[in-house]
Amino acid sequence: MARFPRRARLLKPGEFQAALKRGKRHNDRWLTAACVVNDLGHPRLGLAIAKKSVPLATQRNRIKRKIRETFRLQQLQLPAVDLVILARPGCAGIPAAELDRSLERLWKRIAASSPGSSSD
RNA sequence: GGAGUCGGCCGGGCAGCCGCCGCCGCAGCAAUGCGGGGGAGGAAAGUCCGGGCUCCGCAGGGCAGGGUGCCAGGUAACGCCUGGGCGGCGCGAGCCGACGGAAAGUGCAACAGAGAGCAGACCGCCGAUGGCCCCGACACGACGUGUCAGGGCACAGGCAAGGGUGAAACGGUGCGGUAAGAGCGCACCGCGAGUCCGGCAACGGACCGGCACGGCAAACCCCACCUGGAGCAAGACCAAAUAGGGAAGGUGUACGGCUCGUCCGUACGACGCGUGGCCCGCGUGCCUUCCGGGUAGGUUGCUGGAGCGCGGCGGUGACGCCGCGCCUAGAGGAAUGGCUGCCGUGGGCGCGCAAGCGUCCGGCACAGAACCCGGCUUACAGGCCGGCUCCCACC
């Protein structure tokens, strides 16, 4: 069952810093993913949707929900990495389906980049 | 039926599956699992005001600084709200107004213009009075003087009505008046720190007075009232690792003593650096335990409150009082979502005389709690309810 508990998230500033500083980056048209391997056996997600890129709070929330939902559904196919998703400027008003396609491309690239995917 | 105006309210609905965040119950050492129940707004926004709460400061009062500004009331408080006054807009219902003081003082007014503040005379008007010139009549006396009547000049002087400048020119209109004019006089309007009456007051009415007192206080200012500073990243508690602070104990060598012990006394400390050694100088102990401050991190503040609903009473109203009922988000890199079906609603297209039916839509606003309230302001697809006004038609 695809759940999304607290342990599957990045919680502390240090964890974000580590992913952003040492992580490998995957860029798409609207989003950037920075990921670094962890030793937990499952992936963890952190979101950094800057106010500068998406000025309206309601749109930031919409994007974050969409990312979390697809992460929830895709996490069994992902390797054990800490990853931070950043919003790039200009993605404020894009339609939901466009965001879905962008996310799908990202998940595939992350899954392909690291050989050992989490199996449980 | 149309146009308008004011007030109140909603701002998608119902299901199914999969998730997210608190709370309660049960099980478990725990992680967690199962069950129940809850989970964004009218603006949650802008942060423009006012409070609560917390810490800091503080005897009281005043000054400075800041704010408010017709009057009265409401309120925890307000720059908010209600009622009233005055002014303006509208046929009207209604709407709008930073709306105290310019007679406390100091200032400001470019350019234009004669003159810009108790001013001024450019064009102009007059020239009654005085002056000069022309002419006539009369008197005296002999070509002059005087008196009177008429005409002219614009010299003295008078005027500020009209023209012109300006945003603004020292009350307005009319009549009288005058040489021409002028509040010089009168009527109405305006004005007034006068008197009386009504009103808690703002203010209004009547009478009286006389024409003096221009504008700007979102210029300084005066008057009245209010006002300490910072903010939940406030503040409180627990508290690693590392470094440093304080306290206690232990830890080196030599000699001597005896009750021969991890004992007592005395002396030298020891190590590193500066020169290998000495003197000298500088620097530093090590180990154990405890204490205090305190970082990371964690806990708390954290949601029951000037609360919401209904009813009654008082008040024109804002609002207040009483009774009954209800519990209604508390996250923390941050939940309140995803997919699907049906309905509602809007638009396009097709069929149909029409009602309507079918189909498509990546149509259905503004927008997301972060300590909590009261306001203001700004954004907002569409829709519902009620009061009132005006116009048209008909009975």
Added chain:
RNA sequence: UGGGGCGUAGCCAAGUGGUAAGGCAGCGGGUUUUGAUCCCGUCAUUCGGUGGUUCGAAUCCAUCCGCCCCAG
């Protein structure tokens, strides 16, 4: 989330009630064989927007918009 600051030509900016300084850049001209330098001229229909006060607003007041900084 809270606190603070700024907005004047393409850029840097002065001006704080009375015709919007100055510099760089640009454009036109002059000087020079040509270029650089230098000289002259030109460049603000909304002083971020909208209302208001005033005779008059970049300036004073209200409100909205945009940008930047600080506090983890």
